[in-house]
Amino acid sequence: NQTPECYSYEDCKATADWLLSQTDIRPLVGIVCGSGLGGLANMLKDQVVFNYKDIPNFPQSTVHGHAGRLVFGTLKGRPCICMQGRFHIYEGYPLQKGVYCVLGGPSFETIAECRMLHRMGADAVGMSTVHEAITARHCGMRVFALSLITNQAVMDYESKEKANHEEVLQTGKDRAMQLEQLVSTIVIRIEHSNNYA
Ligand SMILES: O=P(O)(O)O[C@H]1O[C@H](CO)[C@@H](O)[C@H]1O
Ligand SMILES: Nc1nc2[nH]cnc2c(=O)[nH]1
Numbered sequence: 001n002q003t004p005e006c007y008s009y010e011d012c013k014a015t016a017d018w019l020l021s022q023t024d025i026r027p028l029v030g031i032v033c034g035s036g037l038g039g040l041a042n043m044l045k046d047q048v049v050f051n052y053k054d055i056p057n058f059p060q061s062t063v064h065g066h067a068g069r070l071v072f073g074t075l076k077g078r079p080c081i082c083m084q085g086r087f088h089i090y091e092g093y094p095l096q097k098g099v100y101c102v103l104g105g106p107s108f109e110t111i112a113e114c115r116m117l118h119r120m121g122a123d124a125v126g127m128s129t130v131h132e133a134i135t136a137r138h139c140g141m142r143v144f145a146l147s148l149i150t151n152q153a154v155m156d157y158e159s160k161e162k163a164n165h166e167e168v169l170q171t172g173k174d175r176a177m178q179l180e181q182l183v184s185t186i187v188i189r190i191e192h193s194n195n196y197a
Pocket of ligand 1: 105128
């Protein structure tokens with residue numbers, strides 16, 4: 001069995017760009033259909049269907065009863081996308097999540113600290129965000145936190161790399177447009193869902 005890969009941002013973008021080029025449908029809602037529930041996708045009208053195996057950088061369904069198809073279409077007139085088949089950790093797929101660990105800063109972690117945090121289950125380390133989230137929750141706000149991963153933690157004593165603020169600023173610059181797009185889209189959707197609450 002081939003071990004499923006972790007997909008990079010560039011891989012996911014290539015997948016998204018490919019899908020966007022294959023259909024004009026721009027889904028408002030995404031539905032992940034589990035065992036026995038793939039029939040929901042058959043309710044979609046004006047379907048555009050892709051087998052997972054034909055989508056670049058896409059995992060494959062291995063579970064009995066999961067068709068392994070991505071179905072675009074409309075449900076009650078609203079553009080939707082259904083995954084006929086999902087992916088599980090038990091299939092060997094890594095969780096697409098990360099544990100963000102916060103330290104006080106302002107210094108970056110030593111190699112020993114990075115190794116320790118990694119062993120403890122941390123995937124990313126920062127010196128902000130958590131404090132803000134805790135304070136905001138304390139004030140009763142709903143919180144959506146977003147962190148740009150700007151640099152690789154240095155784990156190897158032989159490495160010549162060192163975490164540094166210049167790299168952090170450069171990655172921030174490189175991703176600024178995407179972040180601006182993402183955050184403004186999220187803001188629009190928050191207003192939209194509040195209007196309909
Ligand atoms: O400045 P922010 O956006 O918090 O981002 C990060 O950049 C600095 C480290 O390079 C730290 O301040 C860290 O929190
Ligand atoms: N603690 C910590 N915060 C960061 N913020 C941006 N990069 C880093 C990093 O490598 N470590």
